[in-house]
Each structure stands twice: as C-alpha cells, then as structure tokens.
C-alpha cells in the first residue's frame with residue numbers, strides 16, 4: 323500500500339515508514355537448561371532457599387558462588403531486587419536515618435528509594451552532557467560531606483571515569499557503592515564495574531542483563547558487610563547454608579542485633595539465572611553490535627545528538643540515549659507520539675510527568691534539594707530507547723528511518739503537552 327501524500331509533505335521529506343514489526347520490550351527467552359532446572363525444582367516443591375535439614379545445595383547458594391566468581395569479588399548475597407541490594411549496601415555500612423548519601427541526579431527511582439528506605443537524605447550530584455556524574459560537582463559535594471556514602475549509578479550503562487571517582491572518594495573518605503543494574507558485563511579501563519567500591523549491586527529484573535523476573539545480588543570483599551547482608555536479607559539463623567560467606571564466627575557479633583528484612587531470592591529465580599551467566603559475554607557482544615549499528619545510523623539524523631563515549635568505557639549497549647537539543651517540548655512530544663504509532667517506543671525524560679521508567683530528580687518530592695540547572699537542561703531533550711536482543715541489522719535500519727521520519731513530521735506538527743497536575747489546579 324502506498325501511503326497517501328500528507329499535507330505539508332514535499333520534496334526532501336521522507337515517506338511514512340511501515341511500523342516496526344518487533345516490540346522493543348521483547349525480553350530474551352529463558353534458555354532451555356534454565357527451563358528444565360525450573361521444572362525440576364517445581365516438581366520437588368523446594369522453592370525456598372533454606373530448610374532446617376538441607377545442606378548447602380540450594381540453587382541460590384550455587385548462584386551466589388558462581389556470581390561472586392564471575393564478578394571477581396569474594397562474596398555475593400542474592401536478594402529479591404537490586405533496590406533491596408542497594409538498601410542492604412547502605413544499611414550494612416551503618417548509614418543512619420538523617421545522614422546524607424550522595425548520588426547522581428540522573429538515576430532511576432529505586433536508587434533514591436533505597437536511600438529513603440534507610441531514612442537517609444539523597445543529595446544529588448550534577449550530570450554531564452555525556453550522562454555521567456559531574457566530577458567537579460562531586461569534588462565540591464564530597465568536600466562538604468566527608469565520610470558519607472556515594473551511591474553511584476552507572477545509569478543506563480554510562481560509566482564515568484572511575485579512576486577519578488575512586489580518587490575523589492579516597493581524598494574525602496567517601497565509601498563507594500556501585501549500582502550496576504545496567505552495567506553487568508561492563509567496565510572502565512579494563513576493570514569490571516562493581517569492583518571499584520565497597521559494594522556492587524546488580525539487578526536480574528527482566529529488562530536488565532540477566533532475567534529472573536525479579537532479583538538482585540550484592541557483591542563485596544568485606545566480611546562484615548557480607549555477614550550482615552546475609553543476616554539482614556532474612557536467613558533465619560540458617561546462614562551456614564550459604565556457600566559464598568565469611569567464616570561462621572564473623573556472624574556472631576551481629577546475631578540477634580541484625581533485623582530480618584525478608585529480602586531473599588527465590589530458588590526458582592536462581593534456577594533460571596544460573597544457565598544465563600555463561601551466556602552473558604555473548605549477549606554483551608550482541609548488544610554492542612546493535613548499539614553500534616543504531617548509533618551509526620542516528621549520527622546522520624539532523625537535530626539529534628548522541629552522548630560521546632570514552633574509549634576506556636566498556637559499556638553494554640542494552641539501551642541507547644540521544645538528545646534533541648533545541649527542540650521545543652511540543653515538538654519532542656509529537657515526535658514521541660509518531661515514533662510510538664510506528665512501533666518505536668521512545669522514553670522522554672523531559673516529559674512534564676514521568677511515565678514508564680523515566681524519572682527526574684524533581685519528581686521525588688521526598689528528596690527535596692537544590693535545583694540542578696545542568697541536569698534540567700539535559701533531561702529536557704533526553705530520549706531513551708530499549709535495544710532488545712531480538713533486533714537484527716535490518717531492524718536497526720528500520721528504527722533509524724522511523725526516528726528520522728518522526729522528527730521531520732513533528733517539526734511540522736508539534737503537539738501540545740498534556741497539562742501537569744499543578745497547571746490544571748492553578
């Protein structure tokens with residue numbers, strides 16, 4: 323079917339592409355061996371990781387040992403989400419209600435959520451034009467908050483200059499926790515993310531790099547953090563059933579004093595995760611190829627800017643961010659609508675109200691703080707695209723074509739924004 327020419331279309335204007343036939347939110351299927359392990363586990367009924375009589379052969383214990391080895395850390399503690407891991411990372415380092423925790427301003431809601439969970443106060447650090455933490459602002463805030471925790475999100479897989487981050491932390495006695503929800507398999511200058519600070523936190527939620535529906539895991543070399551995290555995750559005095567753990571004597575000082583927060587990982591989740599880990603390097607390679615293909619295509623689209631990526635940054639291209647600098651909000655709004663109609667769901671961080679996995683530090687009213695002009699300017703034009711492994715090269719070309727068309731169309735037909743709640747009640 324030939325599309326009818328639309329008013330306003332003319333020479334030099336691209337034709338409306340056909341919709342993308344692939345849903346960008348398509349997850350990777352669970353590998354066959356994971357399905358078999360899950361079925362066997364269901365037949366046994368033993369979906370809980372602990373039992374009074376069981377030795378250390380729960381799939382969760384095995385998963386922790388395998389993950390710790392993979393992540394090059396001494397201990398791993400599996401929990402039911404990355405948000406829970408972030409909470410435990412703060413709690414087990416003694417972060418107390420009312421204390422300040424530094425975090426990057428461009429992050430996802432569960433990160434300030436974990437800070438609020440321990441009753442601490444999020445203090446946001448500015449974000450650079452290339453979507454990493456602003457090191458100058460970090461230096462200033464670190465000097466003003468010596469000895470606090472820096473909860474650093476490698477948000478959407480953007481990895482800051484970790485050599486400098488670590489240096490700043492040392493200088494001001496900051497304790498570093500890395501949120502690696504989108505950087506599992508990535509690193510900086512040859513060193514894996516999650517190994518730069520005291521604790522690394524990872525997510526195995528469906529849209530991250532390993533998929534158990536829900537799940538998280540904390541890694542550390544610190545015996546006290548590991549012991550406390552195991553107890554606090556809810557081990558019912560069955561902590562001996564962990565195979566990735568410090569010596570049992572290290573638990574003694576915390577028995578009884580450490581509350582049980584019931585954040586355990588289900589054995590089902592561990593069963594489907596274990597066979598995915600050896601496949602991760604292949605997934606990382608495929609994501610990177612798709613990212614490179616898409617970004618090469620988008621380079622040629624006028625009015626769009628891609629963040630610059632440092633050659634020391636080994637990122638996993640499971641999503642792609644781009645900026646539409648200089649475009650009015652109404653134009654970006656229409657762009658998102660048209661792209662959506664054509665099957666390319668673009669998340670816009672500058673929308674008046676956050677929706678589906680976008681957020682702005684301004685929308686977390688419990689975390690009141692100063693206005694961050696640099697972050698505001700960035701978020702206004704920041705767009706985000708999932709890269710499912712179900713894509714292939716032609717699909718990447720198709721997405722570029724849809725984005726190019728949607729931008730051209732929106733420039734001619736901007737769409738008014740829905741009113742925010744404040745504007746409606748004003």
Ligand SMILES: *Cc1c(COP(=O)(O)O)cnc(C)c1O
Nearest residue numbers: 403404405430432477503525527
């Ligand atoms: C997804 C995500 C989290 C939280 O992971 P959950 O497992 O859903 O709790 C934290 N930080 C970032 C940057 C994320 O993308």
